[in-house]
Amino acid sequence: MRGVKEVNIDLVEGGVSTVSVVADRELTDGEVEGVLHAGGAFALARVDAMSFLGSTTNAPDLAVDVLFFDGAEELDAIGPWEVLRFWAELGDRRVDVRAVSLDGKSVRCAKGLTVDVDGSLGDRPIDLLIVPGGRGADILAGDLEQVGRISRLAEQGATMASVCTGAQVLGAAGLLDGINATTHWMARGQLQKSHPSARISSGERWVDSGDVVTSAGVSAGIDMALHLVDRFDSRAVAHRICSVMEYPWHPEARGEAVIST
Template identity: 40%
Template sequence: MQPDAPAPLTFGMLVFDEVEVLDAGGPFEVFSTAGRLARTADDEPLLRVVTVAAADRRVRARGGLTIVADHTLRDDPPFDVLVIPGGVTTAVEADADVVDWLDRRRRTSALTFSICTGAFLLAATGALDGRPAATHWEDQEELARRRPRIDVRTDVRWVDDGDIVTSAGISAGIDAALHIVGRLFGRQLALRTARQMEYTWRTDHASEVRT
C-alpha cells in the first residue's frame, strides 16, 4: 500500500509598508519554487503563497519596491502556514487590527514563521513569551529588552520550536524557509529547491527545540 501523498499547503504572507524586500521575497521564492517542483496528482503545486496586506493592497516595500498583495486583512483568506516578514515594523506593531489578526491566524495555522524583525510582530501577540526566538543580530538586544520573557537566541540562523519557526535577519529567512520545506515535505525537496535557486543552503547554526 502506497503512503498517502502530502496534502497541498497554502502559505499566507503578511506584507506592509516598509517590509524588507528579501524578508518577503526570499521565502516567497523558496515556497513558490518548491511548489513548482512538487505537484499533486492533479498537477497542482504542492505549495502556494498568498500575500495579505495590512491595509491597502498596494504596499511600498523598503527601498521603494511596490508590491500589490493578493488580499487585505478584511478578505481574511484561508491558508495553512502564517508567514511574517520583517522590515520597519514600528507602525504595524502599533496597529491593533494587524496584531489581533496575527494572533487569531497564528492560533489557527499549522505553523507560524517569522523572519528577521517579523519576530517583533509575532511577539506583540504574546506568542513568543516563554519561548526561544531568533531575529536580526542588530535587534536582538532590543527584542530582549522589550520582551524579557522571550529567550532570544544569538548566533543562530533559525529556531524551530514546533508550531513556531523564527529566523535571524534577511537572508537567514531563505535558510529557514528551506528548512520548513524539508520539515513538511522532505529534505530531498528542500535540496532540489535550493539547487533550482542556485542557492547554497546553510544549515549550520540552527536550533531545533521541538521534540
Template identity: 40%
Template sequence: MLVFDEVEVLDLGGPFEVFSTAGRLARTADDEPLLRVLTIAATDHPVRCRGGLKVAADHTLDEDPPFDVLVIPGGVTAAVEADADVIDWLARRRKTSVLTFSVCTGAFLLASTGALDGRPAATHWEDQDELARRWPNIQVRTDVRWLDDGDIVTSAGISAGIDASLHIVSRLFGERLARRTATQMEYTWAAGRTTEAGPPGGP
C-alpha cells in the same frame, strides 16, 4: 505572507521564492503546485517596501483567506506593531495555522501577539537587544540563523530567512524537495547547520 509598508524586500522575497519554487517543482495528483503562496495586507492599497518596491497583495485582512503556514517578514515594523487590527489578526491566525514563521524583525510582530512569551526566538543581530529589552521573557538566541520551536520558526535577518524557508520545506515535504529547491535557486544550503546570527566580529 503578511506584507506592509517598509517590509524588507528579501525578508518577503526570499521565502516567497523558496516556497513558490518548491511549488513549481512538486505537484499534486491534480497537477497543481504542492505549495501556493498568498500575500495579505491590511488594506487593498499597494504596499511600498523598503527601497521603494511596490507590492499589490493578493488579499486583505478582511478577506481572511485560508492557509496552513503564516509567514511574517521583517522590516520597519513600528507602525504595524501599533495597528491593533493587524496584531489581533496575527494572534488569531497564528492559532489556526499549522506553522508560524517570522523573519528578522517579524519577531517583533509575533512578540506583540504574546506568542513568543517564555519561548526562544531569533531575529536580526542588530535587533536582538531591543527584542530582549522589550520582551524580557523571550529567550533571544544570538547563536543561530534560524530556530525551530515546534509550531513557531523564527530566523535572523534577510538571507537567514531563505535558510529557514528551506528548512520548513524539508520539514513539511522532505529534504529531497528542499535540496532540489535550493539547487533550482542556485543557492548553497547547509541543512540543519546553526551559525552565528551576527556578522563576523559583531555589530
C-alpha cells in the same frame, strides 16, 4: 397508472447517473411516485457527492501566505516567497503560496519597491504565515487591531514564521512568550527587552519552536524558508529548490553568516 411500465430519470446537467426502472406490469400511481422520489433523491445525492469531491480535489495540501506591508524589508519577504513559490512548483505536496497585505492593496516596501498582492491577511484559512521585518514592522507591532488578526490566525492553527524584526510583530501577538526565538543581531537586545520571557538565540540562522519559527536578519529568511520546506515536505525537495536557486543551504549548520562586532 395505466400504460406506465418504465420510468427513466436522466440527470444530464449533473452528468452523474441515469436511473431506470422497468416493470413487467403497469405501475400504480403510488409506485410511480415512489420510484420518482427514490430516483430523484439518489440522483441529488450523487450530485451533492460529486460537487463535494469537485470542490476538494483541487484543494491544496497547504495554504501559505507571505505578508507584505508598507516599510517591509524587501528581501525579508521576497526571499522566502521565492523559495516557497519554487516549492509550489517543485515539491511533492500541493502548496498554494500567496503574497498578501493587510487590506489586499499594493504596498510600498522599505527600499521603494511596490508590490501588488494576491489577497488580504486572514481572508482564507492558512497553514503558514511569513511575517517580514523592516521599519514597517515596528509600526505593525504597535497596531493592536492588526496584531490581533495575526494572533487569531495562530489560534486557528497556522504556523507563524518571522524574518528579522518581524519577530517583534509575533512578540506583540503574544507568540514569543517562553519560547526560543531569534532576530537580526542588531535587534536582539530590543527583542529581549520587549519580551523578557522569550529566550533569544545569538547564534542561529533560524529557530524552530514548533508553532513559531523565527529567523535572523534579511537573507536568513531564505534559509528558514528552506527549513520550512524540509519540515513540511522533505529534505530532498529543499535540496531540489537549492539546486534551482543555486543557493548553498546547510540545514544542520546554523551559524551566523555575519559576525557582529
